[in-house]
Amino acid sequence: MSMHHPSVAALEKAMGDADQHDGPFRPGSLAELDEREAFPAAAIRALDDFGLARHYVPTRYGGLLDDHSELLQLLRAVARRDLTVAVAHAKTFLGGACAWVAGNTAQAAALGADIQRGAVAAWGLTERHHGSDLLAGELSATRAKSGAGAGAESGSGWVLDGEKWLINNATRGDLISVLARTDPAGGPRGFSLFLVDKRTLPEGSYSHRPKILTHGIRGADISGIAFHAAPVPDDALIGDIGDGIETVLKALQLTRTVAVGLSLGAADHALSLATGFAEGRNLYGRRLTDLPRVRRILGEISATIFLAEATAQVSARSPHALTAEMSVVSAVTKAAVPTLAQDAIDRLTELMGTRGFLSRTYAEGQYAKLERDHRIVAIFDGSTAVNRNALIDQFARLARAYRRGRWNETGLAEAVDTGQELTAFDPARQRLLSGDGCSLVQSLPDAAQKIAGLADRGLLPLQVSRMADELTTVADRLHEDMAALRRTPRDVPPTAFHLAERYELVYAGTAALRLWLHNAPVADAAAGPQLWRNGLWLAAALAAALTRLGVPVDASHAAAYDRVADRLLEAPTGTLSLLSTDSTDDLAWSTS
Template sequence: MTTAAQLPETSVQAELERLLAVAAAEGGPFHPATLARLDRDEAFPDDCCALLDTFGLQQYYVPARNGGRLADVAELVALLRTVARHDLTVAVAHAKTLLGAVCVWVAGSTEQTARTAAAVRDGAVVSWALTERHHGSDLLAGELTATRTADGWRLDGEKWLINNATRGDQLCVLARTDPAGGARGYSVFLVDKAALAADQYTYLPKVLTHGIRGADISGISFTGALLPQSALVGAEGTGLETVLKALQLTRTVCTALSLGAGDHALRLAAGFATRRELYGRTLVDLPRVRQILGQGLGALLLNEAVAVVSARAAGALPGELVVTSAVAKAFVPATAQETLDSFGELIGLRAFLTEEYAHGMFGKLERDHRVAGIFDGSTPVNRSSLIQQFGSLARGYAAARADEQGTALAAALTEPVADLDPSRLKLVAAKGCSVVQSLPATVRRCAGLVEAGLLPGPVLEAARRIETLAARLHADMAPYVPAPRDVPAAAFRLAERYEAVFAAAACLQLAVHNQERFRPGGTHRLWRDGLWLRACLGHVLRKLGEDPGTDTEQAYGELAALLAAEPDGTFSLLDQDTESTR
């Protein structure tokens, strides 16, 4: 089965937005006052999650090949972005089931997969029990053990800082199965709490958190918990491999949280700026405010480009997702947080008050979003993963090695991508990253778009500057010898530069494979005159330490004008026309 990715907001996404808009009315579960009260009370958003269950969002957590509706990962990202646009806590609380079940999609048996898929479709909550109190992201230091018994396995130990550990019906648990540990010393088990005796597990207390205060962040301790042989997911000793492949999918999907947060923050900032009067005029009339708004929208569009190409790569370039997912998970939350910080500057004191502006939604959003960069590997963890691939990335760039068909599919938004197939994921991108390695060829194609009058000259100038910086970057990466520990700070700086180059390459790929949207007189407001592309490439140049030039500032001004005209709008590269966001 192949599902065509749809360029505009898909009908199911539009349906979800309509449902949430109704629920956001006064007295509804998604009304800002209701969400603020839940946050103050640190209460789980039961009614919100129940509404999403009724909608059937959990169907999109199950791959289409297993009877669910998850075919194109980009569609799931769009749906979760819609939820996060209203409230990050709800998105985190509900989507955890996808994260919990993904190890089964990667390595589960036919019977195990079918059983889990049916449970999730029926609304079962699945949690992912990876981390432990004293070891954090160091999965090879995990102490929870699984010991063989005559009939199966016995679990002993605890998992901590686990989302939905208490509320979850099932848990995917990473356990040490070899006392010596090591890469082959861990396995994954699917634990059905209903099948355990009451004295075999104990919940750890809810952890009080600065953000996502209503989520069930807690833990669980097992004491002699007896599991059947069928609880083992995949072969014994393959737990780390399964988790690392699963993380490629979850990290990609997690970008939805930052995209939704960016949408929400943009509305709050634009709404404040267009309604607040200062010095006898509206705040949005001040040049500095317009710069913040325009630059913020540019950053949001840049994040969207990275997230969309990475999500479509799950079907189009699955063997390279180990790179694209690490890049996306490091780049998107970090860029979104920078934007939230700038919007906080714009809103000022009212960003910190809980009653004065929009029920304190900006302060809650800012607190909630900080966890997005930590979920499923922090930014340093993802950069460490990327650093391990430097050799193949440098060689691939030098050889101009790229899967042209896969790259085109990842970027051509109206073309279908293959259904998600976790068996195609790899632990190493042996051929590198096609999106970046095709950059020189993509720049040449951009020159053709400029000659045809579809793009303005400054786009090509910026693209060529980035191509020069990309060549320099790969030359700096080539001598690096990966080290499992004590990674030098310089390597992390190289990784950060690589993320920026990937972002530019993703933008340029979207440009050349959707060039019809640049046509003169077209109704795509963000695409007209290359507006979004000019802003995004300038943003990349700034991230690479370069002066983006006056055209970027002009593009920011044009974006700010769009925001001033429609402060409550939703701005997306996926908009089909100027009316689609109203």
């Protein structure tokens, strides 16, 4: 059984081939660039040569993107090598996403062709004094007057004035999707989106702001751009006038979901390095990995990564299968996965001790670099707090839908069954708010019943069924608390964010349940990959979710961690994946 895409294996091979003869992905070379805060141009060229950018462009516009879970796994593969490289290259997908959501056919096809020829795109949303408050943006777009600007003869075109700041690839990018104020009064209908081609702008009509010195992803082009009466043609407008905020929110439903592949890759990398360290480190005459406490920790961390991986896998199929629910799915995923990955990295850092902080002493400083780099993932495309606030806005809807006990069964089956062919993504089906709630979470009681049936037939351990029931009990109470919450748009109590965090964990646990139910070879408990046999990874992931939800996990539950640790220490890469065919052949990559 494998959920891997052939393109991921091809990319791994291409990056490995590029590393021959001191290639661009060699850790020492990347560490040196990081110290100099230099852009990893050679590694980016290697990804260009592979054709990674073709996977940023939907197939209907000539590219290869027809499965967002495939793109997530491609970004995960790059992030396992180096997070700075992944962030720098993937920004082109973010820069083009608004065109895929709201651009007309000619506009999107032209952009798709440009990206596949090597054009780099950026996304200009944030401003120096307003951060994530997009409705406060000051950069303006006004109609060009006769005698000035693009299309001056007919008075057509627009003029951009203002600055966008803390923008990835603002300087190196060829194109930038810019959110601009088109109504001086602002408001939700006061902003529009423009795809600006910097290569066509007159000299002096724009200038770059200096690269910002950052704690992590030091080599990335995090800078800014200012427009000085910059003329752009009418066909630069993406969608209709006043649709800018809506288009951005719909594009974020895609980018937030795919971007968590960066967190999965960072967690893979961290676990591999820490496992290698623990296996080679002696303490009191024994290897660290011979100590029961260390093995338990490695099992717990692996289980945390399973939980994040299950969440990401189901969510990345949801743009196709549960399109109208993506306002919930994307917010939950972007808050949950980087949080779980950072928790795993933090615990691994404790295990590494001083080796986790030294720049060149262990593994050429790879661990210290990834630990710094990953912290940015939780911030971009909306911080964890911003995403939780977006979820809180839909609490009442989610509570009502859960009480009704209904869900989109067809769409959910497509999202969780990795053997099913995906429906083509249709942006016309996107909604700013989910009228159907969250099918995955609403199906939890049904999933728990199915797990109980398998346990009664001896096809799963009873402990897995007990944990599924415990998760359902938590979810029932959680939705009662969500329904009882009282708030105003400007007054969100701290308890609401706590409830949002709990909802993320319920979503993650349910994703694990559904992923196992729809993909495990349950007819024979001894069949299939070792991690899937007898619900091993599922038991560990549920234990990780319940622990975070404050539910005590007894010794029989925790024993799953130890069995997972055994599988981990057998794995040649020092990490595990639910998507692999076998625990001894989990990820085709190496950190050496």
